[in-house]
Amino acid sequence: MTDPIAVFDGHNDILYRILMQPEAREAIWLLGEGKGHLDLPRMKAGGFAGGMFAIYIPSPMEEDDLGVEALMDRPPYALPLPAALPLRDSQAVALDLAAQLMWMERASEGAFRLCRTAAEIEAARAAGAIAGVMHMEGAEAIDPGCDALYAFHAMGLRSLGPVWSRPTAFGHGVPFAFPSSPDTGPGLTDAGKRLVKECNGLGILIDLSHLNEKGFDDVARLSDAPLVATHSNAHAITPSSRNLTDRQLDMIRDSGGMVGLNFATVFLRPDGRRDPAMGWEAVLRHLDHLIARLGEDHVGFGSDFDGATVPDGITDAAGLPRLIAALRAHGYDEALIGKLAWGNWLSVLRRTWGA
Template identity: 60%
Template sequence: MNRQEPAIFDGHNDLLGRIHTGAVTEQQVLEGYRGGHIDLPRARAGGFGGGLFAVFVPSPQSDLGRDMAGHEGGYDVPLPPALSESEALTSALAQIASFRRLAALGAITPCTTAGEIRTALAGDNMAAVLHMEGAEAIDPDFNALEVFHAAGLRSLGPVWSRPTRFGHGVPFRFPSTGDIGPGLTDAGRQLVRECNRLGIMLDLSHLNEAGFNDVAALSDAPLVASHSNAHAICPHARNLTDRQLDMMAERDGLVGINFATAFLRPDGRMQGDCALDVLLRHLDHLLERLGEHGVGFGSDFDGAVVPRAIGDCSGLPRLRDALRQHGLDKALITRLCHDNWLRVLERTWGE
């Protein structure tokens, strides 16, 4: 990696899911391949230092990118039905096994502390924190959560947009706010307490506003949305309103800017012709509401259409160039690239 540039620690990618669907193998991630957004050679070329690697159980016959690509005037994509615990557990275990195989091959360095992330960012492998997007694989007694934590899980989103026993997500709806549906269930409130006890970061991305409010009321940790954007710029249900951003600022939280173009573009379309100026508009708004210590990146690599100007993780130098041309100094760029994530993870994990 180019040691002159700050490495990017990223709040969200779906590489494990891509492996799980058979689109790529662990060996190809190590050696490089044509397709997707992340492999080790491209990460080294682009200064992609690693990030939160999501365990996400896909819904059958779902193509959200297609459904959000070209609708005139907006869309409201039906959410897939809830998944059973057994099918979610099988998928989650397979993805955690891939995570371990990537580590054994030397493609990633698993990290459970901010200190380990710092060390890994200075090395040649991707720093990798195990994250779970949607808690369907966790049983009502939280036995699985204990086991996942022992396996390295340090970040968890109670829902991906479909409902779970723990709460309700936002639909893929544009234009819309996330003020849709009820908040956390009793099990969801207990999940928050268990994650606080174990030092697992709670991810607010995909959670509806009522659930967001419940986490804010219950959790003693910073409020974090790993891959979300500003509703004021793109009025998508997945994005955060100024009220939510102000609550996060009060709690010393962080938002990772999502590269998914449907959550960047003011027209809500999942199309790649999205100039980096649009991303910079979100950045400016988030900096205004959260301050210079409350913003990072959460690319959604391997899970969404990203701006062609970035393309994949090897294109991240173009993002850094855009930040410099936008007038940001070296210290702020370094905070955006990784220091802000390390700060909020240290606080969350009690280091």
């Protein structure tokens, strides 16, 4: 049996899963407990060779209390967003999650490396280790003056989304709504514009996923880096507020940027439902559209593993070879598959980080 194709993934939420069950972190990460989407054994089995590991601050109200899952099973829906979170509380949780990521590196005994440059990612792959990049999904832990941004950068932060849908000091995210335009509110605040400048100066990738359309336009106007949406899909195929319009895709293409295909069923299925019982058609329609709009060099994967319901055909990280097989059956050649799985992400990270 040949080794699976190496995949770099734009977004996962395993840190959140560990946050919710800290006493079980060894079982979750090292052994594989048979739950969720990610653990070291399944990542190795599926060719998951690197990715962005998200620091995500949960709201005090649990998702079940919001009735999110039930509503997403019956479109149309427009879910209420939680309120903004306090800075100090958010910083405490973010530090805990950053520490968990560092523990994951230490506990893996060389099987997982926290990487700060594209060269370190390539070196990890060459050594047979999984490369992890510290990402922040929603900048609740960053103060408006951006002092904390420098502290997290020193810890390894190399990718940041100004918002996770709910508002922050920096801007406004899109609500989870279907069908809906991403044009749902005002753009970046003055602090958000400062954040873009500081991220550019530090070489931190600015993630446009979850940001509303006016905020997207502000980043595009202010940033001197490639525009990147780590885990978003095509609005023309699935008209969710979280997906990108053709106009936005054109702007990403023109900047030399990147979109990571989100595996979440609600952003893949044309009907906007959460149901994982689906074939490959919707996945392939989104990829075809993204490639047609962006070009072969600007599309990759952004799974949202451990943060979403994914299609039955993928199931978890060990199912990545089934996705690759579906791409081959659809007519994608090995050169294109290599770009989607690994090459395009490493290229955009080099252009953004400069190393």
